[in-house]
């Protein structure tokens with residue numbers, strides 16, 4: 001209560017001062033003015049008399065973003081401490097699907113795929129429905145190719161190219177996430193980064209003299225440990241999918257969706273930045289991704305995007321309910337309001353065969369585990385999955401006629417995915433059905449940063465000494481999401497933060 005009052009009074013003071021000064025920003029006012037002093041009012045955790053440890057840079061969270069930031073800062077000569085809450089490294093990064101979104105790479109050129117920064121930018125804004133922040137999309141675009149080259153130089157193996165959500169050309173560059181995290185961990189160690197696991201950061205510490213974030217208070221084996229950071233702190237603690245209260249606060253429809261995520265992703269960093277007035281972005285657009293098995297025991301592993309290979313999606317009544325070429329998050333929205341919050345991906349042997357060559361379209365493992373049903377006719381398939389057979393047959397018939405005419409009369413599907421590929425008929429037996437649902441894989445919205453990864457407060461001012469990268473930030477994706485841009489964002493913005501913090 002006391003804190004609320006103080007903050008409100010300070011805001012009034014600040015507003016009055018702004019009037020009097022004609023709108024100067026905090027960055028532009030001298031220390032000791034009312035505006036500069038107002039930074040100190042936000043419930044700050046103050047500096048200890050002596051730090052337990054003091055280094056140049058403290059990075060919070062040992063996932064893709066945290067490692068990229070730590071490696072980069074260490075390479076530029078900084079002493080770096082990397083704090084990890086859980087006993088293991090990797091967060092969501094290490095369990096992800098391994099798609100990284102890059103454009104204009106040697107891999108694409110070798111396959112004759114024409115891509116460019118301009119096309120990537122255009123696609124990112126389109127899939128984000130122009131709700132994303134152009135400057136941050138541009139930052140992704142401007143730094144993506146150098147990050148791809150950096151990963152290759154570190155020894156990361158990109159083994160396959162594929163097309164997925166939001167892409168107008170194949171630009172999903174596939175890696176084995178476990179291998180990537182191992183490479184990053186080894187590189188960090190070799191570069192002198194000190195990784196400390198089982199040590200959650202709890203609060204950011206501010207230097208009251210100048211309003212700069214100067215370190216963190218962490219917890220280690222039940223004790224408080226203070227880490228000073230002479231150059232600043234990078235928050236790379238991932239999203240908040242595992243925090244039901246925060247989901248309820250920002251996106252109530254998602255509070256009960258299934259979640260697959262790194263174990264530490266509870267929004268700690270978001271709250272720590274928030275305590276210093278950080279602004280937030282993209283929260284209303286947090287969505288679940290469609291394409292997961294209904295089996296709760298294997299939901300984290302059993303996933304396929306056969307609809308991007310040509311499958312249609314029908315509900316329990318045997319009816320389509322969405323344009324299947326849309327972002328799998330928008331497809332997820334549509335599926336979650338169907339009976340049973342699910343949909344069947346329906347396809348034939350041709351589509352199945354084509355999907356086998358795509359890392360996200362493969363069905364082999366799912367078939368072996370009995371998660372995909374098959375039958376020689378649509379009628380028998382419908383009976384197996386408990387859908388009215390005459391409706392399913394009618395749905396497929398209408399769809400096939402529409403494909404032939406080149407016009408989807410029901411939902412306007414024009415492509416396999418985004419604007420790529422032409423829809424195909426479902427006609428060659430056997431026929432298949434994969435009962436699927438949507439799960440939250442990440443929160444994608446969060447702290448507002450600028451092009452230098454500096455955290456921005458609710459008044460539009462930089463919070464000095466505070467940087468953020470990875471899933472914790474908002475603004476890059478906007479309303480929906482292109483496959484590969486979340487892990488991509490972690491590595492691209494993480495690397496950038498590690499460099500910017502030393503400028």
Ligand SMILES: Cc1cc2nc3c(=O)[nH]c(=O)nc-3n(C[C@H](O)[C@H](O)[C@H](O)COP(=O)(O)OP(=O)(O)OC[C@H]3O[C@@H](n4cnc5c(N)ncnc54)[C@H](O)[C@@H]3O)c2cc1C
Nearest residue numbers: 061063065085091092093097201238264470471484486487
């Ligand atoms: C199943 C799945 C599949 C996915 N597939 C893809 C894909 O193919 N392509 C893609 O682009 N994206 C994908 N994503 C999303 C992507 O993996 C993540 O958005 C991205 O890897 C996040 O990286 P990060 O470094 O920001 O966070 P994380 O990798 O989650 O790392 C954050 C780390 O911070 C730690 N931490 C949290 N709080 C604290 C604290 N207080 N103190 C210290 N440490 C803390 C966490 O324990 C964790 O280790 C997928 C996600 C999932 C779950």
